Amino acid sequence: MEKPRNIRLSPFHQRQQELGGVFFEAAGWERPQWHQSNEALLDEIAGDVAERRGWESKYWSPIAGAEHLGARSRVAMFDLTPFTKIEVTGGMALESLEHITSNRMDQPVGRITYTSMLNHKGGIKCDLTVTRLGKDKFMIITGGGSGIHDMTWIRANMPDDNSVQLSDVTSAMTCIGLWGPNSRELLSRVTPNDVSNEAFPYMSAQEIAVDGLTCLAFRISYVGELGWEIYAPVETGLHLWDTLWDAGQSLGVLAAGGAAFDSLRLEKGYRLWGNELHTEFNPYEAGIGFAVR
Template identity: 50%
Template structure:
């Protein structure tokens, strides 16, 4: 039953710690007898200490660790289960003494919570769900039931009308797929069993429709940070591994690294003015990333940070017909000569000012189109209406994930995080070692000199009808050598794809591995990335 923290005493009582309750033998004895049946060695063991304590549950079921974002010098390690104590002690000691840890802490960091996740009702409802499900087998894609509709984009009503099936991420309602697209799915896309849960054949139709015509994606959940001031460029040169001193009107992909060269986050940075930049990162990690970025500024007065995430909405218009659709709604020149890849332009669309960014997370010609949120619903209608003449369809995150897998695009938190550096992840293009010093540069140079031992590899299952979900063991030469970081079906190429880190020695292209899925080892082949449009002709056309 729930026990609110404010009811806990502040001092020891009757020799017990504040979170310790009276030990009740009758409630323990039966469970201990069962334990003795499972572990006969316990029959001869005497218990020196018996403890009846209160479990701490958090909204996401993970511990709370790290330095408080609001109180410098206040370090927290809470909601720790005794089985985690050794690892938590090691990690906290590293964190407090050196500022970094051997193991990635993204799922435990106290700064990970968005503002809505700090509200009492949210904490209670989500923590109670974690308590109820703590020993349940929960599908990795199963969404939380409540509270929902905490954060919705300006397009939300339109998405509902199209039959969107929503998931939740960082409080945002995000369409996974649209039921209106199910009828167009190829028959080969059907699934059964565990992998069919929280999935729809509409995702296959949306994937193929984007590749063949155009997909319209709601990308408004991006976190968007304005970084401005006389020291803005100098600051970004410090925290970004790539070259930031580029002309106004360009967009740059970059990794932001820890001092040990781990990938703290990956971002796109738009230079809109000589002293103003727009940094774009994932919507579910916005507060987490902004907390780290601000911490690197060391309170410098020549840089200003503004979170403008709620001020702008965004449509991802991607696919071979996206240029025709965009040209139909603006008089501005959007030809490849006038608007090449990685360039940013301001367009006027039916009296709405749009910031158009020539970039794509699905590997197709297209743009991220940003406009003021108060014009969002109208802007969606304009793009949607123009798209219908060219066969465009609304597409969700499930299709987006399969599209990016075909291109080998990495997902932060799965394929990349602080335990891997850009050389291991194959993200050397997001680093410029010649630009001067930046956080993590020295460690990255050392890593390059030492040589890469583990590298992110792409695998395709020999049987393209088989599917893995992620985190499955990868067997190489009779031993478990890694695990799947992300996986899915590449509908354009007819292959089942998995990514994972493997030792460089023994994992050559064309080599053989096995991926263990529910006890069955599925044969797979190591392949080069990307699997689709390897020369990026479509992306740059």
């Protein structure tokens, strides 16, 4: 879409511009697909990124391949602010989520659960994560492009007696995906919290302190590498970015865009609703039967 543009900007937008971000629009958000500042990485990976010609090279750059390999070998920061974030609260929150999801929601506080939501034929209507933050408080994270679709489906299948409250907090919270083999070392440099595997296991969520900020960290990765999704109030986002960026320089930290994000999840075999997942297939046919309980 050519216009209107620059309607929804993450708190990192200025930094991404300074890094030469090439922006595409998605669900109203300006999202960098790659950063021209990473062009120098091409010299390090000569021959490792296949060339594209003709129509397939449109809206693409080999820099995206460099960012992909950088996330696999170093540590990368991804702007996940456009992720749709939905708070679910109320006395019937657990029971209602159990009703509309394919996985079990009655998990300990701090547990992240991947699940689908199915239509009456068993077709996949949504796929997302649900994190239990309290006895009657949950956080749903889903894609920015499918957020309105998912929110509509969830709302339509919730009780209408005010026993469950849904709040879209997307614009109130920013998020950085900190992923790559050096991500634990980087995070440990900016937080006093223990981020070891024993203290902070996979698919768990904890509050952590980052240079005076209180953040919500999810130990989860959509790109198949060690790392965290780090959530914070949007007004503190730029400070969070700068803190991580400065601490990661000696670790080779790079900013990675949406093109690498997509290729990394494909390489790992992670599905995306609207692409590999949709209502024509049930979870077993789509290869996510593990999320049916």
